[in-house]
Amino acid sequence: xxxxxxxxxxxxxxxxxxxxxxxxxxxxxxxxxxxxxxxxxxxxxxxxxxxxxxxxxxxxxxxxxxxxxxxxxxxxxxxxxxxxxxxxxxxxxxxxxxxxxxxxxxxxxxxxxxxxxxxxxxxxxxxxxxxxxxxxxxxxxxxxxxxxxxxxxxxxxxxxxxxxxxxxxxxxxxxxxxxxxxxxxxxxxxxxxxxxxxxxxxxxxxxxxxxxxxxxxxxxxxxxxxxxxxxxxxxxxxxxxxxxxxxxxxxxxxxxxxxxxxxxxxxxxxxxxxxxxxxxxxxxxxxxxxxxxxxxxxxxxxxxxxxxxxxxxxxxxxxxxxxxx
Numbered sequence: 113x114x115x116x117x118x119x120x121x122x123x124x125x126x127x128x129x130x131x132x133x134x135x136x137x138x139x140x141x142x143x144x145x146x147x148x149x150x151x152x153x154x155x156x157x158x159x160x161x162x163x164x165x166x167x168x169x170x171x172x173x174x175x176x177x178x179x180x181x182x183x184x185x186x187x188x189x190x191x192x193x194x195x196x197x198x199x200x201x202x203x204x205x206x207x208x209x210x211x212x213x214x215x216x217x218x219x220x221x222x223x224x225x226x227x228x229x230x231x232x233x234x235x236x237x238x239x240x241x242x243x244x245x246x247x248x249x250x251x252x253x254x255x256x257x258x259x260x261x262x263x264x265x266x267x268x269x270x271x272x273x274x275x276x277x278x279x280x281x282x283x284x285x286x287x288x289x290x291x292x293x294x295x296x297x298x299x300x301x302x303x304x305x306x307x308x309x310x311x312x313x314x315x316x317x318x319x320x321x322x323x324x325x326x327x328x329x330x331x332x333x334x335x336x337x338x339x340x341x342x343x344x345x346x347x348x349x350x351x352x353x354x355x356x357x358x359x360x361x362x363x364x365x366x367x368x369x370x371x372x373x374x375x376x377x378x379x380x381x382x383x384x385x386x387x388x389x390x391x392x393x394x395x396x397x398x399x400x401x402x403x404x405x406x407x408x409x410x411x412x413x414x415x416x417x418x419x420x421x422x423x424x425x426x427x428x429x430x431x432x433x434x435x436x437x
Contacts, residue, residue, distance in 0.1 A: 113151050117159035124168060124290050124324055127161050132292045132320025139163055139322060141183060142217040144210070145226040153236050154227075154243060168221075168324050171195065176330030182221030182288075182323040186276070187212070189220060199328060201337035201356045205279035208341045211348050221323035224277055224287065224303070225315070228270040229350055231255065241267045242311040249311075252414070258352065261411040261420050262377035268311030269414065270378060272304070273350055278374035279339055281382050282356035285328045291321040300326075304379040311378075333360035333368065340431040341374070342423060351375030353424040355431035359395070366390045366399070371432075373407070376424045383407045386428065400432040401425075 118140075121127035131137045140146060140160040149155040169183040171192050178194060189195055190206040210218065232238040232250035239248040251259055251269050259269045277300070285300045298316060305313050317323075337358035343349040354374035360367045369390040371383035389403040404425040411421050 114153070114156050116150075116157055118162065119159065120162040120165050122165060124163075124166050124322055127163055127166065128290055128292060128320055128322050130161050131322075134159070135319060137161060141219040141222045142185070143222075144214050144218045145222060149227065149234070152234055154234055163322075169219075174327065178328050179288075180220050180326045180328070182219060182325055184220050185216060186210075186218045186220065186223060187215040189276075190215065197335065199279075199283060199331075199334050199337065201282065201334070201339040201358060202276070202279040202328070204339035205275040205341075205354075205356060208339065208351075208354075209275040220276070220326055223274055224280075224323060224326070225317075226273055227314070229273050230259065230270040233270060242270060242307070242314075245310070245312050255416070256414055257416045258350070258375075259414070259417055260376060260378045261413045261417060261424070262373070262381050262408075263306050263379055264412050265307045265309065265311070265378075267309055268307035268378065270307070270311070271350075271375060272377060272379050274380065275339070275341065275351065275354065275374060277304075277380040278354060278372045279356045280326060280328065281380040282337075282358060282370045282372035283328050283331060283334060284370070285326050287323055288325040288327060289317060289321045290324050291318060295324075297327075300380070301382055307378050331358065331370070334358045334370070336435060337370075338431050338435045340427055340434065342427050343375075353420060353427040355424075355428045357428075357431040357435050359390070359432070359435050361395045361436060364395055366393055366395050371403075371407075371428070373424060373428065376411075376420050383428070385409070390432075395436050397429065397433065400429045400436075403432070404428040 136158040169181040341354040356372040358370040373381040386403040386407040393399040
């Protein structure tokens with residue numbers, strides 16, 4: 113690991129001012145992802161600003177929804193009675209990720225900003241547009257079994273790794289950030305960039321902007337929601353396909369739907385095509401199959417990950433059936 117300076121921030125304002133003023137300085141929270149990337153030379157900041165001393169943690173109720181401080185530990189969110197009661201898909205998503213040790217260290221803000229686990233991104237000897245713009249994408253013709261089939265481009269097919277972000281996308285969450293120019297609130301659907309020709313630009317955050325909270329609005333039918341994750345092994349594994357689902361059903365008809373997919377896309381994937389098919393349709397398996405097929409029409413599988421199309425279809429249909437049942 114390269115040498116770096118370390119400082120501890122006393123407030124969000126001082127942290128933002130320090131990082132924004134220097135291009136190679138970055139924030140440190142739990143460090144469960146950043147420190148790994150520093151050891152691999154993928155990230156090489158000249159200084160870290162420790163955020164753990166600032167008061168941006170905790171879960172509070174706001175207008176029926178919740179506000180989650182960015183420094184709240186993942187394990188605290190997953191265990192929260194308020195989250196488990198009103199947004200069970202969020203608790204399930206977090207509990208399905210990483211290991212108990214990592215969940216005790218990792219923070220909400222850091223989870224949203226974690227970077228892909230693509231092996232070529234994490235290998236500094238391999239060409240990677242996400243790590244070095246213009247270098248090329250080794251995964252296109254390399255090993256890409258776990259890579260994305262939705263939201264890809266000729267420059268990048270890396271899968272977004274976060275389970276939490278998928279659940280928050282289904283819940284229409286808002287990301288609250290603080291920068292030198294003040295605060296702003298960003299709908300999570302607008303927070304992530306598709307790779308396009310610039311896969312190294314992953315979010316709308318400017319350098320020095322700090323996530324301070326995530327707000328999840330009241331969604332009455334989210335109390336019966338579900339997060340279903342399919343992976344190569346039962347624990348400590350990233351998703352091959354996952355589905356976050358919430359349905360409002362009355363008189364056998366789907367009145368409203370919130371669906372997001374993980375493990376199959378370059379960003380947390382809001383399944384708008386599936387939602388359009390579901391809304392106003394009979395709540396049955398035939399509708400669920402049509403919704404899944406509609407969403408996956410945009411899939412662009414490659415040589416080794418074509419199985420994800422069928423796996424994602426089955427995962428989404430299963431999640432919809434469990435919520436409806």
